Amino acid sequence: MLTLRNLGKTYANGVHALEGFSLSVARSEIIAVIGGSGCGKSTLLRLISGLETPTRGTVELNGEPVSQPHPLINLIFQEPRLLPWLTVANNVGFGLAELDGADRGRRVEAALKKVGLAKLGHRWPKELSGGQAQRVAIARALVTRPEVLLLDEPFSALDAFTRTDLQDHLLDIWSETRPTLILVTHDIDEALVLADRIIVMRPWPGRILDEITIELPKKRDRTSAAFEAAKRQLLLSLNASLQPA
Ligand SMILES: Nc1ncnc2c1ncn2[C@@H]1O[C@H](COP(=O)(O)OP(=O)(O)O)[C@@H](O)[C@H]1O
Ligand SMILES: [Mg+2]
Incomplete structure (x- = not known):
């Protein structure tokens, strides 16, 4: 509540x-x-x-x-605010630093799949459309399982x-x-x-x-x-x- x-x-x-x-x-x-x-x-x-x-x-x-x-509590803004020096997968995994690499990889993969971007983890933010970038922001916000x-x-x-x-x-x-x-x-x-x-x-x-x-x-x-x-x-x-x- x-x-x-x-x-x-x-x-x-x-x-x-x-x-x-x-x-x-x-x-x-x-x-x-x-x-x-x-x-x-x-x-x-x-x-x-x-x-x-x-x-x-x-x-x-x-x-x-x-x-x-x-x-x-997580916040998603109007513009995706991805970190340009990290790949899509690393942007999504950014908030999971406390997990080991394999766990983090699995969580990131599942989150990207949920937003329909399963194959784009290796891409750079500048290679995405606006809609794709906002999906990455959604995946990043949800991967830590906020309430x-x-x-x-x-x-x-x-x-x-x-x-x-x-x-x-x-x-x-x-x-x-x-x-x-x-x-x-x-x-x-x-x-x-x-x-x-x-x-x-x-x-x-x-x-x-x-x-x-x-x-x-x-x-x-x-x-x-x-x-x-x-x-x-x-x-x-x-x-x-x-x-x-
Ligand atoms: N950091 C700030 N310092 C001073 N005034 C602000 C600040 N942020 C927003 N405001 C003012 O507060 C009011 C509400 O802004 P905001 O919450 O951004 O409204 P909305 O998101 O509904 O457009 C506006 O008059 C805005 O100019
Ligand atoms: Mg506003």
Whole structure:
């Protein structure tokens, strides 16, 4: 269980990025956080990851406070951030330094297979397409078997075909160890395809405006009437998030 209590962040320059953000997330739940730019979404993920310290409030994982980067919490960014001087396999294995070579090799191979890149371990990051590089980032984030995976607009730099493909892939991978996912996105369909709950935020200061539960079973049919109905509900909420307070 991940518990956020009354999280707030005011940066040193006085920007009031986040206020009163409270949320309890069950193990294996998939949460999408949606809202315009400047809503404090990235700030929220950095606070949960322990990369940034809250001005107010607390983050707890299974009752223990998180106040610095935590071995059970991983973060995936919009751009893959691979290390250019390491092969794909060594990028994925980077967080497994404590394992011996053979164990590490097996774990890396299995992770690359899961993201559909079984044969590309020997390649260099610069030889990959954007979608392939982001798959490597997903493999790297999952190979340490985190309990919580935070994703900050992970597919937004990709074309629509690749994005849809990776959304499906992410669900396949998620279903194996079922980590808790918190996915920041500004793609409405992405939120509706993946999330159990969608948190709609509004800015200045960033806070929760609405929460929508999506009961449809995964994998969801993007063309179904039920999907369209959920989309309508989300669009109404997003519209409200854009109105002046
Ligand atoms: N390190 C920082 N220092 C000062 N202000 C920041 C910093 N990071 C983000 N901000 C500001 O905080 C607000 C929220 O930013 P951010 O969390 O990046 O929003 P989002 O990810 O929703 O676009 C914005 O006004 C942004 O300019
Ligand atoms: Mg952001």
